[in-house]
């Protein structure tokens with residue numbers, strides 16, 4: 001059987017004097033080397049995407065992290081200085097893909113910004129600059145360090161007993177990395193909180209009525225997916241779900 005394929009919505013990034021549709025290597029590397037699935041990078045367009053044409057041709061959806069934030073208008077808020085930077089084309093591409101993939105029972109793995117998009121796509125809201133709230137840690141990526149240090153595993157997360165991800169990680173405490181300024185504010189009605197940080201920040205969710213694998217994590221399992229057990233377990237479970245979906249589709 002040929003390798004199954006997952007759609008990965010791109011970011012719009014500007015360099016060399018033009019715009020590029022980009023996904024960081026760490027995500028597609030983890031998808032290939034650990035989940036054993038191919039990634040099709042989906043260009044980010046404000047309009048014109050044919051969501052069903054994309055999903056007809058893949059077996060799963062992986063929604064990655066990004067330094068940009070979901071535009072507040074998509075969750076009923078006025079945009080403020082604290083909410084940027086934005087990537088409207090990414091929003092317009094990723095949110096419909098999330099909704100339609102869930103409708104189809106297609107495996108969805110949402111990482112960091114992806115978890116935030118999952119929450120917004122299903123009717124939830126986001127909180128910005130969470131480190132400024134009383135009692136909330138600083139979850140932002142460490143400044144002025146090399147990339148491995150930026151993604152260092154350094155934070156405790158409690159996985160809830162009986163949660164979906166407890167099937168893959170076990171319930172209780174695990175260690176994760178942390179690179180985010182935003183977090184889930186109001187949890188979407190269809191999402192179940194799966195894991196939290198000691199300061200109460202939501203760190204993982206699952207879709208309550210999902211027909212299959214539908215997980216969002218606020219941390220970055222892709223970065224150490226080949227060497228860190230919890231990270232590897234999540235990507236292996238995603239790959240198994242994608243293969244099962246591809247087989248039943250065939």
Ligand SMILES: N[C@@H](CCC(=O)NCCCC(=O)O)C(=O)O
Pocket residue numbers: 064065066067068069111112113114116141179180181182183
């Ligand atoms: N922008 C959101 C989502 C955070 C996220 O996806 N972080 C990945 C960082 C990737 C990088 O900066 O290279 C937030 O800040 O909450």
